[in-house]
Amino acid sequence: MHPTRDQRLWMYRQMVTSRYLEERIETLYMEGKTPVFNMAKGPIPGEMHLSNGQEPCAAGVCAHLGPEDIVTATHRPHHIAVAKGVDLDAMVAEIFGKATGLAGGRGGHMHLFDERVNFSCSGIIGEGLGPAVGAALSRKMQGKSGVAVAFMGEGAANQGAFHEALNLAAVWQLPVVFVIEDNAWGISVAKQASTAVPRNDSRAAAYGMPGMHVADNDVDGVFAAAGEAIARARDGQGPSLIEIETARLAGHFMGDGEDYRPEGEKAGLEARDPIPRYRRALLEAGLLDAAADAGLVDEAHERVEAAIRFAQDSDFLPAEAALDAVFV
Amino acid sequence: MTTTSTGTRKLTIARAMAEATAQAMREDPTVFVMGEDVGPLGGVFGNTRGLHEEFGSDRVRDTPISETAFIGAAVGAASDGMRPIVELMFVDFFGVCMDAIYNLMAKNTYFSGGRVKVPMVLMTSTGGGYSDAGQHSQCLYATFAHLPGMKVVVPSNAHDAKGLMTAAIRDDNPVVFMYHKALQGMGWLGTEKGATVPVPEEAYSVEIGKAAVAREGRDLTLVSLGAGVHHCLRAAKALEAEGFDAEVVDLRSLVPLDRETVRASVAKTGRLIVVDEDYHSFGVSGEIIASVVEHDHRLKAAPARVAYPDIPIPFAPTMEQWALPDADKIVAAFHQMLRNH
Numbered sequence: 001m002h003p004t005r006d007q008r009l010w011m012y013r014q015m016v017t018s019r020y021l022e023e024r025i026e027t028l029y030m031e032g033k034t035p036v037f038n039m040a041k042g043p044i045p046g047e048m049h050l051s052n053g054q055e056p057c058a059a060g061v062c063a064h065l066g067p068e069d070i071v072t073a074t075h076r077p078h079h080i081a082v083a084k085g086v087d088l089d090a091m092v093a094e095i096f097g098k099a100t101g102l103a104g105g106r107g108g109h110m111h112l113f114d115e116r117v118n119f120s121c122s123g124i125i126g127e128g129l130g131p132a133v134g135a136a137l138s139r140k141m142q143g144k145s146g147v148a149v150a151f152m153g154e155g156a157a158n159q160g161a162f163h164e165a166l167n168l169a170a171v172w173q174l175p176v177v178f179v180i181e182d183n184a185w186g187i188s189v190a191k192q193a194s195t196a197v198p199r200n201d202s203r204a205a206a207y208g209m210p211g212m213h214v215a216d217n218d219v220d221g222v223f224a225a226a227g228e229a230i231a232r233a234r235d236g237q238g239p240s241l242i243e244i245e246t247a248r249l250a251g252h253f254m255g256d257g258e259d260y261r262p263e264g265e266k267a268g269l270e271a272r273d274p275i276p277r278y279r280r281a282l283l284e285a286g287l288l289d290a291a292a293d294a295g296l297v298d299e300a301h302e303r304v305e306a307a308i309r310f311a312q313d314s315d316f317l318p319a320e321a322a323l324d325a326v327f328v
Numbered sequence: 329m330t331t332t333s334t335g336t337r338k339l340t341i342a343r344a345m346a347e348a349t350a351q352a353m354r355e356d357p358t359v360f361v362m363g364e365d366v367g368p369l370g371g372v373f374g375n376t377r378g379l380h381e382e383f384g385s386d387r388v389r390d391t392p393i394s395e396t397a398f399i400g401a402a403v404g405a406a407s408d409g410m411r412p413i414v415e416l417m418f419v420d421f422f423g424v425c426m427d428a429i430y431n432l433m434a435k436n437t438y439f440s441g442g443r444v445k446v447p448m449v450l451m452t453s454t455g456g457g458y459s460d461a462g463q464h465s466q467c468l469y470a471t472f473a474h475l476p477g478m479k480v481v482v483p484s485n486a487h488d489a490k491g492l493m494t495a496a497i498r499d500d501n502p503v504v505f506m507y508h509k510a511l512q513g514m515g516w517l518g519t520e521k522g523a524t525v526p527v528p529e530e531a532y533s534v535e536i537g538k539a540a541v542a543r544e545g546r547d548l549t550l551v552s553l554g555a556g557v558h559h560c561l562r563a564a565k566a567l568e569a570e571g572f573d574a575e576v577v578d579l580r581s582l583v584p585l586d587r588e589t590v591r592a593s594v595a596k597t598g599r600l601i602v603v604d605e606d607y608h609s610f611g612v613s614g615e616i617i618a619s620v621v622e623h624d625h626r627l628k629a630a631p632a633r634v635a636y637p638d639i640p641i642p643f644a645p646t647m648e649q650w651a652l653p654d655a656d657k658i659v660a661a662f663h664q665m666l667r668n669h
Contacts (some may be wrong), residue, residue, distance in 0.1 A: 070408065103441035113440035120407075120444070122432065130400015130428055137401055138408035141360065141386060148404070161427075164397035171392060325442035326476055327501045 001227035003220060003285050007063050009296070011219050012061070012282060015055035015275050019298040020051045021088075022250075023276040023306055025078075025095065039256050043312070046108055051079035053217070053249035056274045057181045058083040060214075060222025060244075061149060064230045070135040070148040071130060072128030073121035074181075075110045080151055081121070086114040092307040098314035104326065105317055118146075126152060126159030129178065133165050136174035136233075147175040147233040154243070155186030157200040157233050163207075166241065170207040175233035177226065178241045183248035188260040204241040214244040217274045220281075249273065339527040342374030344486035348493035349376065349413060350546045351531040353383055356411060359497055361416030362389035362398055363451075370484050372417055373512045379633075390623045395425035399450065403432045406448040411497060414490050416452040419468045419506065431635040433502045434477030448512070449496045451505040452529055454482075455555055455605055458509070458517055462640035465648075469553065469604070470611035472504050473582035479503040479536055484511065485525045486555035488580055491534025499536065508554040508605075537584035541593065545575035548662060549593040550602035553579040554654060560603055562659035572662070582612065596618050598628035601661050603653050608635040621638020629669040632661045 003011065025044065026157045032042030039046060051058075054076070062083035063072065073080040087102070094101030095109045102112055111124035118135075122128055132150035139146045156162050157180060169176045180200050184191045197203065204211025212229065214221040222244055229240035230310055247269045258266070282288040288296075339347065352360045360383075361376055365638040366391035370377030380388040395416060402412040416422060422429065429450065436444050456465025473480045483489035489507065496503035513524035542557055543564050550560040557578045563567055564574035575593050579586065594600045600620055602613040613633035620631065634653045644649050 070404075072404075101441075103439050103443075106441055107439035109558075111435075111439035113436070113444050115444055116409075117442065118408075120436070120440075124427060124431060127400075127427060127432060130397050131404030131407065133397060133430060134401030134404025134406075134412075135408040136404075138405040138410045141405075142358075142409065160424075161396050161400065164394040165400070167392060168394055168397040168401060325438050325440075326446050327479070328437055328442050 001224045003063065003223045008220070008282060008287055009061050009221070011059035012278055013224065013296055013300060014059040014081070015219070015278065016297055018028040018055050018058065019052060019275055020301050021078060021082065021304045022052050024308055026050060026254065028308070039255065048109060048254040049076040049252065050250040050254065051076050051246040052248035053269065053274065054181050054183060055224050056195050056217050057151070057179065057244045057246050060219045061179055061226040063223055064227050065149065067117045067147045070132060070146060071120040071133045072148070072149065073119070073151045074128065074153060075121070075123045076153070077110070077112055077125065079120035080099055081112055081114070084119045085117045086112065086119050088303060088307040089310040090114070093311040093314050096311040096314070097290040097316065098311055098319040100310065100314040102314070103210060104321060106322070114118070126156040126161035128152065129161050129165035129253040132176050133169045133174060136169065136176040137172060140174055145234070147177060147230055149177045149179055151179045151181060153186065154180050154182035154184070154191050154200060156158045156180070157203060158195060166207040166209065166239070170209050176230045176239045177233055178239065179226070180241070180243040181246050182243050185248055187252040199243055201241055201243040209238060210240045212240065212242045214242065217244070217246045217272065219274060219278055242247035247272065247274070331652070336526055337529065338524050339486045339488040339490070340374070340519070340524050341483060341486045342377065342512045342514065344490035345375040345493050345507065346377050346379060346525050347527070348490045348497070348531065349381055350382060352494060352497040353379070353387060358409060359411045359413065360387040360389065360662055361413045361415070362391050362402065364391055364393055364417050366390060366415055367472055371415065373507070373509060374514050375451065375507065375512070376415070382404060395421060396428055399425050400428040400432060402448050403436065403446060406446045407436065409442050411447050413449040413451060413497065416450060418464050419452040419454050419465050422467050422468065422471070423547070429478070430475045431512070434475055437501065438514060445500045446502045447500045449493070449503050449505055453509050455508040455510055456641050456648060457558050459643055459645050459648060461643040466639040467554070467606040467636070469506060469582055469606045472506070473612070478583065479505065481536055481580060482506045482508070482553040482582060483580060484554055484578050485523045486527050488534050488540070490527050491532050492536065492580065494531050495533040495536050498533065498658060503536065506554070510555050520555060520558050522561065527594065534580070537581045537586055539580055539586035539589040540578045541575060541589070542578040543574065543576040545573040545597065547572045547597055548574040548599040548601065548664050549590070549597045550574050550601050550603060551577045551590055551660065552580065553582070553612065554605065556603040556605055559653055559655050559658060562655035566655060566659050567662060585615070585619070590616060591620055591623050594627065595624065599665060600627065600631040601658060601665070602631070602635070603658055604633065604634045604635040605653055606636060606664050607635065611635065629665045632665055634658050634661050
């Protein structure tokens with residue numbers, strides 16, 4: 001399955017937007033945290049997990065999804081939220097903890113819910129898989145269209161929740177796709193030190209579902225694999241598993257010294273940064289020229305800047321609003 | 329089946345739960361049941377009996393023994409417009425799936441600022457007394473009630489079980505429905521006769537968060553829930569023979585907790601004993617006593633509690649029965665209270 005010109009430009013735009021958002025968050029996050037790093041300080045306190053480098057996973061999968069389709073994402077959710085069409089103003093405001101945020105500041109960057117586009121994420125490894133299976137069950141039982149996609153890191157494939165969710169989805173032949181973003185690191189522990197098999201897509205065989213592998217963080221490759229899996233789900237042929245070889249260009253979280261990385265690894269990953277690679281590919285294919293690229297990039301940057309201004313200009317909820325929304 | 333309410337038809341809690349569920353499923357196609365052995369078997373504790381025959385395998389789903397997956401799936405289905413009723417066969421099994429319960433089911437509404445609803449019922453069996461030892465006999469009421477974001481109900485009789493089940497299914501929030509095995513009306517578990525009471529045939533709700541005064545009295549307030557209510561009623565009868573008039577408050581819900589009914593009763597009687605089959609420390613008994621004394625400490629006697637000792641539940645009947653709350657222990661606690669004051 002090959003992406004059209006429009007689909008390729010759409011994926012490029014999502015990746016550029018997401019990357020710029022992360023770069024701006026990185027700068028804003030460090031405000032108030034120098035010279036002494038204190039996670040509680042600055043306009044964006046708390047943990048921050050940036051998705052730099054993993055954009056192809058989000059763009060290549062979400063190119064096949066509409067607002068009615070369900071996505072559950074991880075503690076590292078921004079690239080997926082952007083590609084799924086989460087309201088960017090409300091998302092950034094939530095990252096700042098503001099009243100205009102998706103949850104009025106109750107959730108923060110690991111707990112983004114936008115029911116208008118059926119997006120959610122959560123902070124614990126493997127946690128989104130069960131809910132994705134259940135949303136797929138809901139669609140099947142109600143006879144409604146829509147597939148569910150559960151994103152996870154490669155570390156999640158060692159969680160019990162992964163194996164339980166794949167089994168249940170397969171037993172009930174549900175329209176769900178499991179997408180593993182393999183960035184090779186579970187915080188500081190390398191995949192080969194934690195995972196009994198070299199590739200998690202081989203684990204699909206244990207549940208009688210197709211397993212696919214995408215090498216080299218290739219967004220067009222992600223598009224092809226995801227297109228096949230999502231088409232199968234829409235056609236009532238049940239679940240699939242995809243593992244994507246991607247790259248975490250930042251630390252596990254902001255403040256991570258990354259001393260565990262082998263010498264030269266990061267430089268190598270940066271040299272293979274998927275966004276400049278895709279830009280070159282689009283230029284070479286004649287789908288983009290320098291002027292169009294500059295326009296697209298400017299537009300993406302302005303969209304991010306507008307969301308940041310919106311967040312910065314918003315107020316916090318009164319503190320006692322903490323007591324609201326426990327129940328509906 | 330006749331639709332008139334005669335007020336005399338008695339049901340077990342198991343039958344009452346199944347009836348409430350069937351009536352909800354008839355009126356609302358989004359209601360469905362899933363869990364281990366809820367299908368043709370009708371539930372290990374009888375509470376889904378007849379549902380599979382009427383509604384079929386799509387809406388009454390036997391699951392793999394895979395609580396993390398199917399409770400997580402219930403959260404996802406509830407957030408997508410369904411109203412799942414999901415069973416955790418024994419509450420003791422929460423250890424394998426608590427993340428789906430307290431980090432997803434109970435928090436998704438808050439973390440969405442109230443925009444994502446999670447209208448699901450998690451029904452689960454509690455309680456011991458039949459030598460099933462410490463992994464199949466716990467109550468764990470406080471464990472669930474402690475964690476914000478989920479309502480918790482504990483019926484003591486079939487009337488309340490049906491009404492609370494109907495209310496739980498209709499609620500837009502997650503509700504944990506904890507039913508005590510000794511009240512289910514399953515012969516092989518021994519059955520508390522007092523739990524089998526007249527149940528109206530039509531659907532009705534019992535308000536979640538509202539306690540009931542199961543017996544009125546002037547001299548002492550006994551507060552309990554589930555099977556403990558029946559121990560209290562027996563103790564009240566024994567005390568009546570001694571010339572004391574005990575009031576019995578059946579909490580029915582732990583979240584929200586009806587502190588007003590408890591306080592009003594203790595304001596009248598001046599004496600309080602809390603009876604709880606859950607563990608003694610950090611639990612329901614401490615919470616009830618604190619709720620009273622932080623409001624009004626002018627009692628006739630220091631409050632007391634009859635609760636499960638802080639030990640894993642033992643197998644041997646001699647040890648288990650020694651540890652369980654019962655009417656004799658409640659009467660003894662009252663005698664001790666009189667001696668102290």
